Amino acid sequence: MKSQRITASIFLSAIASLAMSLSTLALAANTLDLNPEQRDRIRVEKDPAAINAVGGSYRFVKDDTLTIGIHPFIPPISTYATDARTIVGFDADLAQVIADSLGKKLELVPVAWADWPLALQSGKFDAVISNVTVTEERKAKFDFSTYRKDQLGFYVKSDSKITSLQEPKDIAGLRIITDPGTNQEKILLEWDKQNVAHGLKPITVQYYDDDAVKNLAIQSGRADAVFSVNAVQAYQAAEQRKTRLVGTVSGGWPRTAEVAITTRKGSGLADALTTALNDLIKSGTYTHVLDKWNLGSEAISKASTNPPGLPKL
Structure with missing residues (x-):
């Protein structure tokens, strides 16, 4: 070579x-729609099944808000709008419809890729949506709700x-x-x-x-x-x-790999997120969000909680 x-x-x-x-x-x-207003951002109604699936002991970082950690430097997955503050992209749009499904406002918190594990474990946000691949090593510390092919x-x-x-x-x-x-x-x-x-x-x-x-x-x-x-x-x-x-x-060849919403291990939030994702898949909203960012080829047919991940090295 x-x-x-x-x-x-x-x-x-x-x-x-x-x-x-x-x-x-x-x-x-x-x-590109890089305007901070994001007038075409897709919105949905509350999803009672997803809301009911939230573990009774779970406490959101903010009571009325879903706080999401995100790494906004990989367009079209996530990037900044023209004001250099508003985060836009597929992950931001997905976070919005997930927050809507749970009946919460959305707050996106920028985080460096290397810093998200510790920030999530310390309770800085409820979940991370930032192109995180499911691996067996990560599953030892986090729960996962899959939403896209890697x-x-x-x-x-x-x-x-x-x-x-x-x-x-x-x-x-x-x-x-x-x-x-x-x-x-x-x-x-x-x-x-x-x-x-x-x-x-x-x-x-x-x-x-x-x-x-x-x-x-x-x-x-x-x-x-x-x-x-x-x-x-x-x-x-x-x-x-x-x-x-x-x-x-x-991305996990010869194995199949999937990207997932990441939450603290045993927090009680993963099943609710998986429920919301599957309802979004059934309604067609999920496909709409993917297609908006030209990512339709990476669609999954069903979201899963903690599926088999890439093996430890």
């Missing part, structure tokens, strides 16, 4: 990066001749961009190892420090595909219309 690390320090790449970043920002301003995606240039990247043999000999130190890199390298063992051509893995330079590599033909978080790429593809999906892989 070959490996290339390319940074934006090269003068021409830096210029291209700046140009593409400005172009992307201009496009986003015209197409999915990675292969994306290529819109006019690429590549039509499908679904299994190891499909990537043989390709130049693929991925993210260092991640599950997607681990999967990609394992697939490459299997291919080489079977006499297939190795891949060339490329790592970029800047998203704009990454996009330029795809558009210019220096790379064949990007393998990264599907949610982020799906949204970019819908907004920019320069790339398309050619294959998805579970």
Whole structure:
């Protein structure tokens, strides 16, 4: 396997990066609803079944409010509106309909990814909705209510001749961009190892420090595909219309992984959240929220409380 690390320090790449970043920002301003008012945010009525499922001993951080910890730096999962204060995105919209279902106001509390476990355990918020994957290690300390597939995606240039990247043999000999130190890199390298063992051509893995330079590599033909978080790429593809999906892989490959609302272990809130999620799935509201952010491919058919998670390493 070959490996290339390319940074934006090269003068021409830096210029291209700046140009593409400005172009992307201009496009986003015209197409994204980043207004703090969020007039199109979906709302629902109280869900008596979900309210009744709240454990009798559970006490919300604030009596009339569902307080949610969220990491607002991963659009379209969550990001900031134009006022740099209001949090918008799929997780924020999901949090709103969950709060509505429980008959509560919603308060979103920004939290750094590394800090959410301790903040949740210390009672700073009732739950975390921030793309947290269910793992057996995390289940020892937290309860989970699943709401979305943990999915990675292969994306290529819109006019690429590549039509499908679904299994190891499909990537043989390709130049693929991925993210260092991640599950997607681990999967990609394992697939490459299997291919080489079977006499297939190795891949060339490329790592970029800047998203704009990454996009330029795809558009210019220096790379064949990007393998990264599907949610982020799906949204970019819908907004920019320069790339398309050619294959998805579970973030826990070869196992299936799901993202879940995270609560304190034994707090009595998880079953209520799972009930609310399943009622939102049945009503179609869940699908509506997913589709708003171009994440329909990550829908689950049923929410579960504490399903089997990814195994401990």
